[in-house]
Amino acid sequence: MADLSTSICGMKLRSPLILASGITDTTGASLLRAIRNGAGAAIIKSVSVEPREGHKGHVVQEFDDLSMINAMGLPNQGIKHAIDELIEAQKRTDAPLIANIYAGTVEDFGLLAREISKAKPAMIEVNISCPNVHDEFGTPFSALPEAAAKVTKEVKKNTSIPISIKLSPNTIAISQVAKAVEKAGADCITCINTLAGMLIDIDTAVPILSNLSGGISGKALKPVAVKAVYDCHEVVKIPIIGTGGVLTGRDAIEHIMAGAGAVGVGTALFYRGQEAFSLINAEMKEEMKRLGYKSIKEMIGLAHH
Ligand code: DHB
Numbered sequence: 001m002a003d004l005s006t007s008i009c010g011m012k013l014r015s016p017l018i019l020a021s022g023i024t025d026t027t028g029a030s031l032l033r034a035i036r037n038g039a040g041a042a043i044i045k046s047v048s049v050e051p052r053e054g055h056k057g058h059v060v061q062e063f064d065d066l067s068m069i070n071a072m073g074l075p076n077q078g079i080k081h082a083i084d085e086l087i088e089a090q091k092r093t094d095a096p097l098i099a100n101i102y103a104g105t106v107e108d109f110g111l112l113a114r115e116i117s118k119a120k121p122a123m124i125e126v127n128i129s130c131p132n133v134h135d136e137f138g139t140p141f142s143a144l145p146e147a148a149a150k151v152t153k154e155v156k157k158n159t160s161i162p163i164s165i166k167l168s169p170n171t172i173a174i175s176q177v178a179k180a181v182e183k184a185g186a187d188c189i190t191c192i193n194t195l196a197g198m199l200i201d202i203d204t205a206v207p208i209l210s211n212l213s214g215g216i217s218g219k220a221l222k223p224v225a226v227k228a229v230y231d232c233h234e235v236v237k238i239p240i241i242g243t244g245g246v247l248t249g250r251d252a253i254e255h256i257m258a259g260a261g262a263v264g265v266g267t268a269l270f271y272r273g274q275e276a277f278s279l280i281n282a283e284m285k286e287e288m289k290r291l292g293y294k295s296i297k298e299m300i301g302l303a304h305h
Contacts, residue, residue: 013040020264028089057210096122233259249283
C-alpha cells in the first residue's frame with residue numbers, strides 16, 4: 001500500500017498536500033475544513049501589521065481551462081486578529097497550521113514574525129512575492145536575491161519557528177533567489193507564488209481586473225511551477241513546498257518528482273470543491289500503486305538525472 005504520510009521541516013504530515021495560502025483560507029475555520037478533508041497541513045492567507053480592505057471591484061476571474069487570475073490586494077484583518085484565529089484553530093487540530101506574513105518593509109516583516117510567533121504556528125511562510133500591490137509597496141522583495149535575503153535574515157532574527165520563503169516566478173532567476181534565501185537562513189522555500197498576468201475584455205478594450213493585472217493560478221501555472229521547483233531543487237538543500245496548478249494526483253507527483261517535499265493546493269478547491277484534498281490523495285495513492293512507489297520520500301526529486 002502506498003503511504004502518503006511524510007514530514008517536512010519537523011512537521012509530521014499525514015498527506016503531503018497543504019492548503020496553500022490564498023483566497024480559500026482567510027479564516028481558522030477554512031484551515032480546519034481543509035484538514036478535515038484530507039490536507040496534511042494548512043497555511044493561512046497573508047496577514048499584515050494593520051488590517052487591509054484590499055482592492056475594490058473585479059478581483060478574481062476564471063479563464064481558459066481550470067485557470068484563475070486574482071488581485072485581492074491582500075485583504076486581511078491585521079496581525080492581532082490573525083494571532084487569535086490561529087490559536088483558536090490550533091486548539092481543534094493536531095495537524096500543523098502555518099502562518100503567512102506580508103509587509104512592505106524589512107522591519108515590518110521582522111515585527112510580524114515576532115508577533116505571529118505568539119500563536120506558535122508550526123511554520124511561518126513569508127510572502128515576499130505578491131504581484132498585486134506594487135503601487136503601494138514597490139517591487140516585490142522576491143524579484144532580487146539581495147532583497148529576498150534581507151527579509152529572510154530579519155525574519156530569522158525575530159523568530160525561532162521554521163520559516164519558508166515564498167518565491168515568485170516574476171524574477172530573472174528564481175534559483176539565484178532560492179540560493180540567496182537559503183544562505184540567509186531560510187528553513188524551506190515555497191515554490192511558487194502566482195505569475196503576474198492580465199486579461200483584457202476586447203469589447204470594451206478594458207483590462208478585466210480592477211487592479212489591471214493579477215496573479216495567475218491553476219492549470220496555466222503548473223508547468224511554470226514545476227520548472228521553478230526543478231530549478232530550485234538543483235541548487236538548494238532545504239526542502240521545497242511545491243505550489244502551483246496542482247489539481248490532480250498526477251500534478252502533485254509531478255511537483256514531488258521535480259523536488260518538492262510537500263505540495264500546496266489552492267485553486268483546485270474552486271474546481272473540485274472542498275473534497276479536493278481527499279480526491280487528490282486517492283489519485284496519488286492510485287498512481288503510486290501503478291508506478292510501484294510506496295512512500296512520498298522515495299519520489300522526491302526523481303526527475304533529476
Ligand atoms: C494576492 C496576493 C498574492 O500573494 C498572490 O499570489 C495573488 C494575489 C492578493 O491578495 O492580491
